[in-house]
Amino acid sequence: MFLHFFSTREDELLIVKILSGMKYDLINGVRIMKGWNGRLLRIDLTSEKSSVQEYSHDLASRFMGGRGLAVKILWDELKPGTDPLSPDNLLIFSAGPITSFSLPSSGKMVVASKSPLTGGYGDGNIGTMASVNLRKCGIDGLLVKGKARNPVYLYLEDDKIVFKPAKDLWGLDSFKTEMELKKAHGSSSGVLSIGPAGENLVALSTVVSQNGRAGGRPGLGAVMGSKNLKAVVFHGSKEITVDDEEKLKSLGKEAYESIPKRANYKFWKRQGTMATVEWCQAHSTLPTRNFREGVFDEADGISGTTMEKIVTKQRGCPNCNMICGNVVEDSDGMESELDYENVTMLGSNIGLGDLRKVATLNRICDEQGLDTIGAGNTIGFAMECAEKGIIDLDLDWGDFEGAKNLLMNIAYKRGIGATLAEGVRKASETIGGGSSKWAIHVKGLECSAYDCHVVPGMALSFGTSPIGAHHKDAWIISWEISTGKAGEYGSEKADKVLEFQRIRGGMFEELVVCRFPWIELGFELDWYPRFFEAATGVKMSLEEMFTLGDRVYALIRAFWVREYGGNWSRQMDYPPTRWFDEPLTKGPSKGAKLDKDKYDNLLQAYYDKRGWDSRGIPTKTTMLRLGLGEEARQLEKYVKLTP
Numbered sequence: 001m002f003l004h005f006f007s008t009r010e011d012e013l014l015i016v017k018i019l020s021g022m023k024y025d026l027i028n029g030v031r032i033m034k035g036w037n038g039r040l041l042r043i044d045l046t047s048e049k050s051s052v053q054e055y056s057h058d059l060a061s062r063f064m065g066g067r068g069l070a071v072k073i074l075w076d077e078l079k080p081g082t083d084p085l086s087p088d089n090l091l092i093f094s095a096g097p098i099t100s101f102s103l104p105s106s107g108k109m110v111v112a113s114k115s116p117l118t119g120g121y122g123d124g125n126i127g128t129m130a131s132v133n134l135r136k137c138g139i140d141g142l143l144v145k146g147k148a149r150n151p152v153y154l155y156l157e158d159d160k161i162v163f164k165p166a167k168d169l170w171g172l173d174s175f176k177t178e179m180e181l182k183k184a185h186g187s188s189s190g191v192l193s194i195g196p197a198g199e200n201l202v203a204l205s206t207v208v209s210q211n212g213r214a215g216g217r218p219g220l221g222a223v224m225g226s227k228n229l230k231a232v233v234f235h236g237s238k239e240i241t242v243d244d245e246e247k248l249k250s251l252g253k254e255a256y257e258s259i260p261k262r263a264n265y266k267f268w269k270r271q272g273t274m275a276t277v278e279w280c281q282a283h284s285t286l287p288t289r290n291f292r293e294g295v296f297d298e299a300d301g302i303s304g305t306t307m308e309k310i311v312t313k314q315r316g317c318p319n320c321n322m323i324c325g326n327v328v329e330d331s332d333g334m335e336s337e338l339d340y341e342n343v344t345m346l347g348s349n350i351g352l353g354d355l356r357k358v359a360t361l362n363r364i365c366d367e368q369g370l371d372t373i374g375a376g377n378t379i380g381f382a383m384e385c386a387e388k389g390i391i392d393l394d395l396d397w398g399d400f401e402g403a404k405n406l407l408m409n410i411a412y413k414r415g416i417g418a419t420l421a422e423g424v425r426k427a428s429e430t431i432g433g434g435s436s437k438w439a440i441h442v443k444g445l446e447c448s449a450y451d452c453h454v455v456p457g458m459a460l461s462f463g464t465s466p467i468g469a470h471h472k473d474a475w476i477i478s479w480e481i482s483t484g485k486a487g488e489y490g491s492e493k494a495d496k497v498l499e500f501q502r503i504r505g506g507m508f509e510e511l512v513v514c515r516f517p518w519i520e521l522g523f524e525l526d527w528y529p530r531f532f533e534a535a536t537g538v539k540m541s542l543e544e545m546f547t548l549g550d551r552v553y554a555l556i557r558a559f560w561v562r563e564y565g566g567n568w569s570r571q572m573d574y575p576p577t578r579w580f581d582e583p584l585t586k587g588p589s590k591g592a593k594l595d596k597d598k599y600d601n602l603l604q605a606y607y608d609k610r611g612w613d614s615r616g617i618p619t620k621t622t623m624l625r626l627g628l629g630e631e632a633r634q635l636e637k638y639v640k641l642t643p
């Protein structure tokens, strides 16, 4: 049905090849694709009606799953200008064609929607039993719209869909919510829920699962809250038909066995992402005092080595044999699961160097359903406003009690918390006093934990990330520093950002599996086309997967441009002004800052490689090459495309 939109012979041939390779069983006249369930479940909370839609071959072959499926649905169905917190917004939970199989780290799920924080495309990737159970309910994605009259939760058990009253759950934190729902529906159920922050429509809220996994940084917890949806419980028992069961099994076995043999495995198991604290400190990239500095005097207090001494146990996502969630006892004597981003944003970035106290702030975020990155960034912003006398708040750097109170005030929108709950971009507009200079975000999404005064490539990665300033698509800082190229602006950095976006933001987000086996242990990329072929019967090269990722990227960019209309410009892809204007004042890189003209050239090199024009909008030729002819035609209603 989409084939007539392909305008180049090359693309047409690629899609025809993939379509003809896709295998399916005919059951009761319905085509069941191998690997995919081939079904999307739609639920309207206003009418309490549901329907099942075929996830067509065409759609699956062009967008695969996860993020690709999500943006295509949002593009097709969401009226431009829709208020993200209105019933009309769509909340999408989507898996991919190899999610949930017995393959390394395959228990992930994409949560996506139009973001209340940024006004653009927003998504997150969460590791949870909900992903496995969603697939076992016989679907590849759940699309939720509307708004329940009173708080509800959804209970999905195979084909059964129940709208359950959530009066007794509303107001509970996410840990208690999950505990109650597991009591009611069994411990093997997968639960996604929101805490009070999501209920109170805080733009920094996420969806939470398993007491320490969170997804949807761009305010997707608030989207769920705006629908009066407290939780979704998945309980599935269906088998997914795959193309070659034996092959999939033997590949999975081989892959699982290969993971613990990797050189970095033991260290990874000890420190997980926390090793990055010491590494960033050594390279002047540890976000400190609202991204003013790249080194923190008390970094040792929050390092991976310090954490190792107090770890009590480890937790992780389903199907993973390199689990990385390190649990410690926090300063209140409660469990808290630590990751690099959480610890630095709630530690060095707010001037706090005591790991147990940082762990307490982290646990509060998980309970309340606040994004740790957005929250830590926003508290740093507030501390700087207080320091400069822009707001009347008794809150100094490193003030643990003050930070604790502020988190709760943000979650409940009390006092100044109500302003900060909108994130730093909007808060700085409300507060004024020049505070936009220290609002550290891109496109409204708070920067995650890498100070970029010395790393222009990572700044480009933040600038061009498809959801706003997040590191997940192109974490090139490691390559940039290890190759001795920090501080350089050569166009190979644009190449590298693109390469990483194709792999991390493209392939992994569409297949929907964890990228850590590859990035942390060197698990080879060519395993993934092999997994994919065993599951689906479709032979697809890595290059073809990357092209599919380019299509998804172009459509996400088109979505942003359609939403922002005349307000779109290349400045949207700039990192925070602080990194250009205020040099580091401490550490081995004292005096370093980014150069605006050179950054702009790097950005242009990136656009050229993507086939986007000088505004950062895909050209018509690029859209056609990627099989987005119809989408290009629609986009032209909002902005004139460059041929």
Ligand code: PTT
Pocket (backbone or CB within 6 Å): 108, 123, 124, 125, 126, 127, 128, 206, 212, 213, 214, 215, 216, 217, 218, 273, 317, 337, 339, 340, 341, 342, 365, 366, 369, 370, 371, 372, 373, 472, 508, 509, 512, 513, 514, 515, 516
């Ligand atoms: C992710 C972002 C990250 S990225 C972290 S720590 W990281 C923060 N974690 C939070 C948290 O915890 N609690 C909370 N209340 N807020 C949080 N906000 C922050 O959210 C996560 C891991 C990690 S840990 C990373 S890098 C990798 N991310 C992957 C990804 O994006 N895609 C993919 N295919 N594989 C990935 N593997 C790794 O997964 P968001 P998780 Mg997360 C407690 O969701 O919105 O993408 O933001 O999902 O299950 O917790 O796993 O150093």
Ligand code: SF4
Pocket (backbone or CB within 6 Å): 105, 106, 107, 127, 315, 316, 317, 318, 320, 321, 322, 323, 324, 325, 514, 515, 516, 517
């Ligand atoms: Fe989850 Fe960590 Fe395993 Fe990835 S490596 S699947 S984030 S536990």
